[in-house]
Amino acid sequence: MDSHVSYFFWDLLNYLINGLTQGSIYALVALGYTMVFGIIKLINFAHGEFFMIGAFIGYYCILSGMPFALAMPVAMIGSGIVAVIIERIVYRPIRHAGRIPALITALGISLFFQYAGQMIIGADPKAFPSSIENKTYQLGEVYFSTSQILIVTSSLILMLFLYWLVNFTKMGKAMRATSYNMKAAELMGIDTNKIISFTFFVGAAFAGAAGVLVGLHYGTVDPMMGMIPGLKAFVAAVLGGIGIIPGAVLGGLVLGVAENLVVGFWMATYRDAIAFTILIIILLFKPSGLLGVNRREKV
Amino acid sequence: MTNFKRGLALALTLTALIFSGCNKQKEESATAAAAPVTNLDEIVIGAVFPMTGPIATYGQESVNGINLALKSLNETGVKGKKIRIVVQDNKGEPVESANAVRKLIEVDKVQAIIGSVASSNTLAGAPIAQQSGVPLMTPASTNETVTQTGDYISRSCFTDAFQGVVMAKFAYETLGKKKAVIIIDNSSDYSRGLASVFRAKFTEMGGQVVSNDNDTTYTQKDTDFRSLLQKVKRADPDVIFLPGYYTEVGLMIKQARSMGMNMPFLGGDGWDSPKLQELAGEAINGNYISSHFSSEDSDPRVQQFVSEYEKAYGQKPGAMAALGYDGILVMADAIMRANSFSHADIRDAINSTKNYIGITGNITIDENRNAKKSAVVLETTVSGMKFKQKVNP
Structure with missing residues (x-):
């Protein structure tokens, strides 16, 4: 009986670590969803593709001999720029046409990148070059790898950076103002187009960072890789309360941990079914998400 | 959010319309195609x-x-x-x-x-x-x-009735393994079919399968198998049967080896792609599959x-x-x-x-x-599939 208790304890720790890793990825991607929604009320279904684009930029950078520490910022900037271009030539012209056209357009952009990627790069998964030594550490019966540590720490750093950016800089103030009331922000002399572009840039850069980290962690990238994390991140953003930045982080972590606990202790077959049931139950009791309160802090 | 829901409903209706249109077309031309x-x-x-x-x-x-x-x-x-x-x-x-x-x-x-x-x-x-x-x-x-x-x-x-039996025999007789876990790709008929043949033959010969068909599964396009593998490891098998496709198999074996799971993984022809080696790297050594053909065959x-x-x-x-x-x-x-x-x-x-x-x-x-x-049993190594044995029906 004693060994069962310690088994349970070790297993639980393993599941929590795996959940935290996956959850950090969901959270990083969810941040972009939530920021873009916060500022222009657009559910950007193409967001998962910025994750994929970041992963591929990282892939080609590392293939060409760049060290990982440099490839990641390059991938972030790269997918940020792609997002800004997409916002400028696709979303901006239809911004005032209402939400539905924008939503459908976002779906179209998502499919465009998935299939253009398959055409240009090829559909088969590519092995991500291991540019850093991915060691596995063992503590008691808990296993974790260098890439897992890297994912959790870099997510944490990026999230703290975002917190600082939104709350303590002039740019952040302008973002919050634009989110709160775009017309009033314009009257105050804020160039809201610039702010929206910047929001897209930051959101996509975070997704790009997540893409590179995922490539490194699992060792594979392919043009369809953005679909599932994009969907899960959307769920995470809604779970935490869409438009609320800490909500995206919390939602991502809750979803990641819940999935791994279901797989570990219960039936793996029903992983997504159970994870999504949790979502539905939470939304039944708190329709605005975990952190959704009356006084919203949007961006 | 109401706008969003309305959008979804609209999209669904459109899709339904398109599909029903296709069906009508099909009925009309079915007779023409049969001629x-x-x-x-x-x-x-x-x-x-x-x-x-x-x-x-x-x-x-x-x-x-x-x-x-x-x-x-x-x-x-x-x-x-x-x-x-x-x-x-x-x-x-x-x-x-x-x-x-x-x-x-x-x-x-x-x-x-x-x-x-x-x-x-x-x-x-x-x-x-x-x-x-x-x-x-x-x-x-x-x-x-x-x-x-x-x-x-x-x-x-x-068919899998043959392939599954080949691998069950190989596990029990050639490798001498007695305690197996089966990990199933839940989105694949191939995987479920092969798993049930393997289970039946392996237990019939006297082996033991210590996993339940719903507890140890994954879905195509999954990338993280660590929690699943932790559960498998706890069951302490001496062989793992993994009838899946190479993309997920490559990732899973790599993760398993990094968690200190060194028992052989067995699979079917779904593993047989050069991508497997690329994705799994060193971890692919020492596993076995059944397949249709070996490029090392001396014929x-x-x-x-x-x-x-x-x-x-x-x-x-x-x-x-x-x-x-x-x-x-x-x-x-x-x-x-x-x-x-x-x-x-x-x-x-x-x-x-x-x-x-x-x-x-x-x-x-x-x-x-x-x-x-006939089927062949191949050993997977970093440099490719090595011919192991040929099994006639």
Whole structure:
């Protein structure tokens, strides 16, 4: 009986670590969803593709001999720029046409990148070059790898950076103002187009960072890789309360941990079914998400 | 959020409308497709394969194999006609497969269809071919139920009932393993079918399977298996049977080895792709699979195929290339023997194939329209698949 208790304890720790890793990825991607929604009320279904684009930029950078520490910022900037271009030539012209056209357009952009990627790069998964030594550490019966540590720490750093950016800089103030009331922000002399572009840039850069980290962690990238994390991140953003930045982080972590606990202790077959049931139950009791309160802090 | 919901509803309605439109079209042209086409300058054969998506290398290899066979076949011609194939990409997805089969029958008016690879895909397209009365032969789908769709559906490869038994015997007798866990790809008919055959044979021989079919599963496109593997590790098996496809298998084995799980993993022909080595790296050493073909086979016919293939495509052929090659040759042989170019005559000729000597073995199509032929057991290593043993039916 004693060994069962310690088994349970070790297993639980393993599941929590795996959940935290996956959850950090969901959270990083969810941040972009939530920021873009916060500022222009657009559910950007193409967001998962910025994750994929970041992963591929990282892939080609590392293939060409760049060290990982440099490839990641390059991938972030790269997918940020792609997002800004997409916002400028696709979303901006239809911004005032209402939400539905924008939503459908976002779906179209998502499919465009998935299939253009398959055409240009090829559909088969590519092995991500291991540019850093991915060691596995063992503590008691808990296993974790260098890439897992890297994912959790870099997510944490990026999230703290975002917190600082939104709350303590002039740019952040302008973002919050634009989110709160775009017309009033314009009257105050804020160039809201610039702010929206910047929001897209930051959101996509975070997704790009997540893409590179995922490539490194699992060792594979392919043009369809953005679909599932994009969907899960959307769920995470809604779970935490869409438009609320800490909500995206919390939602991502809750979803990641819940999935791994279901797989570990219960039936793996029903992983997504159970994870999504949790979502539905939470939304039944708190329709605005975990952190959704009356006084919203949007961006 | 209400706007968002309205948008979703709109999208769904539109999709439903489009699909119902397609169905009407199909009813109208079904009769036209069933009429035999006899006067042709060329024989058009449809090919449904995953050219993109998670099992894309299977489609690409199969079509390479088919094209290689056609090159020499068309020099002489079949009954004085050339064979032309129309390749349709099914992206490795069942819905796309059904659409592809429908398009080939209604738009391209093909004489017969070859394809697909994944059993779930072939199963989605087969009923349409059966209803329209167009022969469909799969060169690579091994799930038992595929050919049970009807008399127009056949295959030129062995089935999982054979493959699963080969691996169960290999695990129990050759490796001497007694305690197995089965990890299933939940989105694949192939994986579920193979798993149940392995379970039955392994327990019948005296082995023990310590996993439940719902507890140790994953879904295609999953990338993180650590929690699943932790659970498997706790069950303490001495062998793991993993009937999946190479993309997920590669990742899973890599993660398992990094967690200190060193027991051998066994799989089926779903592993047989050069991508497996690329994705798993060093971790791939010391695992075993059953497959259709080994490029190390010393048979001169096999070696000739291997060198021709390498010359044409610059890489060693995998099992799917060999199966595609044999598949189209079996089909061409049937068209040669058929009384006419009508769909029914081609079907009868395919179904009566006897002792066709292919590079993947001697192909005889039995009364259930399955091929009886040998399997090989291969050891997976970083440098490729090493031939281990050949098992006859």
